[in-house]
Amino acid sequence: MSKILSLDAFELGAEIKKRNVSVKEATQAVLSAIEQKDKDINSFITICKQSALLQAEEIQKKIDGSEIDSPLAGVPTAIKDNICVDGERTTCASKMLENFISVYDASAVTALKSAGCPIVGKLNMDEFAMGSTSETSFFGAVKNPHDLTKVSGGSSGGAAAAVAAEIVPFTLGSDTGGSVRQPASFCGVTGFKPTYGKVSRWGLIAYASSLDQIGPVAKTAYDCALITDQISGLDKKDSTSFATEKVTPCLTSNVKGMKIALPEQCFNNKSLNSEVKAAVIKTAETLEAAGAEIEWIKLPFIDYVIPAYYILAAAEASSNLSRFDGVKYGFHPDDCKDISDLYLKARTQGFGAEVKKRIILGAFVLSSGYYDAYYLKALKAKTLIKNKFDEIFTSFDAVLCPTAPSSAPKLGDSLSDALAMYLSDVFTVPVNLAALPAVSVPCGFDSENMPIGAQIIGAAKNDGTVLNIAHTFQQLTDFHKRRGRV
Amino acid sequence: MSEISEETAEYAARLARLSLDGADKEKIVSDLAEFVRYMDVLNKADTAQIEAESHISGLVNVFREDVAEEEHFDREKLLLNAPERTADSLIVPKTLE
Structure with a gap:
């Protein structure tokens, strides 16, 4: 069993194809690992034991009958709990949706099911994906497998922790402002945020629709490429999705002549921890030794990214979350005088404090008298950021910077200082504002043995370039092979 | 730009069909006030020549x-x-x- 769980998704898929491991054995190994390890880590909200074992049997038959031929066939997976899986609970880690059962599959889930991946469960997260530490979950905080007194990162904390703890080979998360990349960085795994529109958002419960993107968390950049190829492409159910080319063929392990930019404003940022800085500089040197050209650039907009992101995300959230009214589904309060009272009580009692705060901030920046000063100004700042990235990518293949200013903080620290938590998203949110692809790769460990992540950002639709640089780095280093201590 | 007072926060909460009465109130109002003060940094961004775009990914309408x-x-x-x-x-x- 331990052998099965130490494999990455591609390796496990190959063992299943060679009939060295059955789909049932793989699925049972994952289910036992959840039972043994997850009481400490709390990365799962729902375990789909019966349905996963049933799927495993059906998938095995299809593999035996040569009906499916995906490299991921038979490899078990788990899904962040804001992505719908038909017939299973989808809670968004909120009291509001504690008992909500999805009535359809998200398109990304349909794609994984048709690739032959049994779905073993739904993963813990920040409530409605709002948070950077997975501590705002109604179901309790996710713990970091490298140190149970530290956070997993967020909002896809369960998705990263479950891979880092070797419970499941890969997961799907969602990334609105860094929610796949930052927990991947904190947990020492690889997390990829595709170009906006590359993966359909159908069945992803909306937080900020213009920024949300589903992305994989796995042990390697190669796995992330395989998963992305499985779930990406045009979907008529999401009008922002587009037809895409496969990214796996781009993984050539060759970065010779590639131009990689290091933004001064990221490395001189006063919030940046010195050990993180040193590890990411070392990453640049490794890529330089492999033939890439490294050059320092300026990123003058860095001060604007946090206000612009939080204004736009909160504005969209206040609109998207207006659907939760206690009528059609979701939390239902007792003793309502009338329909207005039902709305007010359902929302006030059903949402947690962080969600309410962002909805109120959104209503504020969109309200009469404040709209131009905040919302419109933030939209313009977003365009400014996008234009600057466009300019950078006319002369560079990628931008390299830290994923987060520090390694994982202690549990509880971020909840007491909300602004500090928002500010820690400074390196990840520009990517969502400019709709770009970016990956976080493990690039070192600090003096407390906590993982450090490097972020590689590419031009829109150049997802393959970003993953190739990450893949090349992983051919030359073994940071991604060191698992959690728990 | 301006401060967000308890009154403004309550008004925005009402717009969003939320009540601020409860244990979270003080924390929510003070966090909002702190963030709104911080947002002032955006005033330094020179956006005089910039158009506001709600979507920047170059998408065009596709009709069916x-x-x-x-x-x-x-x-x-x-x-x-x-x-x-x-x-x-x-x-x-x-x-x-």
Whole structure:
């Protein structure tokens, strides 16, 4: 069993194809690992034991009958709990949706099911994906497998922790402002945020629709490429999705002549921890030794990214979350005088404090008298950021910077200082504002043995370039092979 | 730009059908006030020549024929999530006196 769980998704898929491991054995190994390890880590909200074992049997038959031929066939997976899986609970880690059962599959889930991946469960997260530490979950905080007194990162904390703890080979998360990349960085795994529109958002419960993107968390950049190829492409159910080319063929392990930019404003940022800085500089040197050209650039907009992101995300959230009214589904309060009272009580009692705060901030920046000063100004700042990235990518293949200013903080620290938590998203949110692809790769460990992540950002639709640089780095280093201590 | 007072926060909460009364109130109001003060940094961004764009990914409208596509959702399956229901409908409190 331990052998099965130490494999990455591609390796496990190959063992299943060679009939060295059955789909049932793989699925049972994952289910036992959840039972043994997850009481400490709390990365799962729902375990789909019966349905996963049933799927495993059906998938095995299809593999035996040569009906499916995906490299991921038979490899078990788990899904962040804001992505719908038909017939299973989808809670968004909120009291509001504690008992909500999805009535359809998200398109990304349909794609994984048709690739032959049994779905073993739904993963813990920040409530409605709002948070950077997975501590705002109604179901309790996710713990970091490298140190149970530290956070997993967020909002896809369960998705990263479950891979880092070797419970499941890969997961799907969602990334609105860094929610796949930052927990991947904190947990020492690889997390990829595709170009906006590359993966359909159908069945992803909306937080900020213009920024949300589903992305994989796995042990390697190669796995992330395989998963992305499985779930990406045009979907008529999401009008922002587009037809895409496969990214796996781009993984050539060759970065010779590639131009990689290091933004001064990221490395001189006063919030940046010195050990993180040193590890990411070392990453640049490794890529330089492999033939890439490294050059320092300026990123003058860095001060604007946090206000612009939080204004736009909160504005969209206040609109998207207006659907939760206690009528059609979701939390239902007792003793309502009338329909207005039902709305007010359902929302006030059903949402947690962080969600309410962002909805109120959104209503504020969109309200009469404040709209131009905040919302419109933030939209313009977003365009400014996008234009600057466009300019950078006319002369560079990628931008390299830290994923987060520090390694994982202690549990509880971020909840007491909300602004500090928002500010820690400074390196990840520009990517969502400019709709770009970016990956976080493990690039070192600090003096407390906590993982450090490097972020590689590419031009829109150049997802393959970003993953190739990450893949090349992983051919030359073994940071991604060191698992959690728990 | 301006400060967000307790009164403004309560007004925005009302717009969003939320009540601020409760244990979280003080923390929510002070966090909002702190963030709104911080947002002032955005004033330094020179956006005089910039157009506001709600979508920056270069998407254009794609039109299709106005034909309804059939989605087969089982009524009972949908109603299973309803907090209050009859055999085939949702129940809501009376909206008219």
